[in-house]
Amino acid sequence: MSTWILQPRDPLLTRDGRPFGADPGSRARSLPVPPPSVLAGAFRSRLGPDADGQYVYTLARGLRGPFLAELDAEGDIGRLGLPAPADAILFGERGPERIEPLISAEVPDGVVTDLEGLSPLMLGKQAPEKPAPGAPAFWSWDGLLQWLKKPASGNWSGDWKFEAPEAEVRTHVSIDSTKLTAADGALFSTEGRRYAAGRGSETRSLALAISPDDEAGLSEGWGTLGGERRLARWAKVPKALPDLPGDLLEAMVRQKACRIVLLTPAVFEQGFRPGWLLAERDGVKPGIVAAAVRRPEVVSGWNLATRSPKPTRRLAPAGSVYFVSLEGDEAAIRAWLQAMWWRAVSDDAQDRRDGFGVAALGVWNRAGQAGGGK
Numbered sequence: 001m002s003t004w005i006l007q008p009r010d011p012l013l014t015r016d017g018r019p020f021g022a023d024p025g026s027r028a029r030s031l032p033v034p035p036p037s038v039l040a041g042a043f044r045s046r047l048g049p050d051a052d053g054q055y056v057y058t059l060a061r062g063l064r065g066p067f068l069a070e071l072d073a074e075g076d077i078g079r080l081g082l083p084a085p086a087d088a089i090l091f092g093e094r095g096p097e098r099i100e101p102l103i104s105a106e107v108p109d110g111v112v113t114d115l116e117g118l119s120p121l122m123l124g125k126q127a128p129e130k131p132a133p134g135a136p137a138f139w140s141w142d143g144l145l146q147w148l149k150k151p152a153s154g155n156w157s158g159d160w161k162f163e164a165p166e167a168e169v170r171t172h173v174s175i176d177s178t179k180l181t182a183a184d185g186a187l188f189s190t191e192g193r194r195y196a197a198g199r200g201s202e203t204r205s206l207a208l209a210i211s212p213d214d215e216a217g218l219s220e221g222w223g224t225l226g227g228e229r230r231l232a233r234w235a236k237v238p239k240a241l242p243d244l245p246g247d248l249l250e251a252m253v254r255q256k257a258c259r260i261v262l263l264t265p266a267v268f269e270q271g272f273r274p275g276w277l278l279a280e281r282d283g284v285k286p287g288i289v290a291a292a293v294r295r296p297e298v299v300s301g302w303n304l305a306t307r308s309p310k311p312t313r314r315l316a317p318a319g320s321v322y323f324v325s326l327e328g329d330e331a332a333i334r335a336w337l338q339a340m341w342w343r344a345v346s347d348d349a350q351d352r353r354d355g356f357g358v359a360a361l362g363v364w365n366r367a368g369q370a371g372g373g374k
Contacts, residue, residue: 011192148362
């Protein structure tokens with residue numbers, strides 16, 4: 001599959017869902033990465049209508065993403081920025097200094113939990129202090145790949161950190177429609193995320209990367225994206241999304257288990273618990289053993305067909321980690337892992353086409369297997 005980038009020219013406004021209006025003191029806050037549905041809508045709108053002026057047929061055209069991307073001097077993807085995995089806990093008094101993995105543990109006899117049959121997660125080593133302040137929300141792909149291959153105790157590497165787009169606040173005033181002048185005291189503000197380089201000492205150039213299932217009809221150039229229909233540049237880039245490394249694949253096959261790390265938020269009918277992902281198929285029966293899931297994200301939208309708001313939905317957030325066992329022969333498990341690599345795993349087929357629940361895979365440790373440092 002090809003890779004495309006969208007680089008907003010001005011600060012991108014994608015609200016986080018909190019109430020907002022032109023009321024004195026109100027503020028619209030933007031997410032660091034837009035929900036997948038925002039990019040899916042922009043992608044299908046850019047493909048254009050069919051001969052009857054309808055966009056319905058494009059709903060079958062899916063994509064993977066969005067992912068943060070730092071561009072190099074040639075405009076290609078230099079580094080990918082992905083959500084920090086929920087099974088990695090950073091410690092340090094003044095900031096991240098060392099990393100500890102969460103590992104699955106057996107429930108002792110006589111102990112009752114509300115984990116709905118799942119195993120609890122615990123730190124591989126005792127940590128008397130609180131988690132470090134300022135833990136990064138995004139990691140570089142190089143760092144995340146190492147964590148997928150070896151979730152081990154060790155020193156935190158600052159090279160793994162990936163800075164999200166900078167927030168930029170703009171102040172506005174409400175206009176009195178009867179006088180066409182500023183309404184007294186009616187100041188409000190909007191917060192956007194700046195991707196393009198060139199402001200002050202800013203040197204990084206960021207973009208949003210997506211990988212369409214079918215790029216036929218997709219053109220480079222300028223289009224609109226997010227709130228207030230701000231301009232964004234579409235461009236196809238040479239660099240593809242990462243392939244599944246052979247050593248990681250074979251390690252998961254030997255374990256007959258894997259970690260599922262969500263790179264975009266996922267939509268599951270049972271809240272945090274996957275459904276479609278755990279269905280038996282092609283000779284492989286997955287089973288969820290444990291899960292590290294932070295507080296849910298919320299998404300809504302606007303239905304153009306019915307001209308009404310879409311229902312509000314709670315999502316398993318990006319960075320969630322599922323510890324999954326795999327029953328089947330090695331050949332079937334290998335094929336299953338290859339099919340699931342960077343694939344959307346949400347329950348509904350349309351949500352998967354929209355990019356909800358794209359996942360990477362990694363090995364996982366049980367109690368007593370935390371491993372050594374990096």
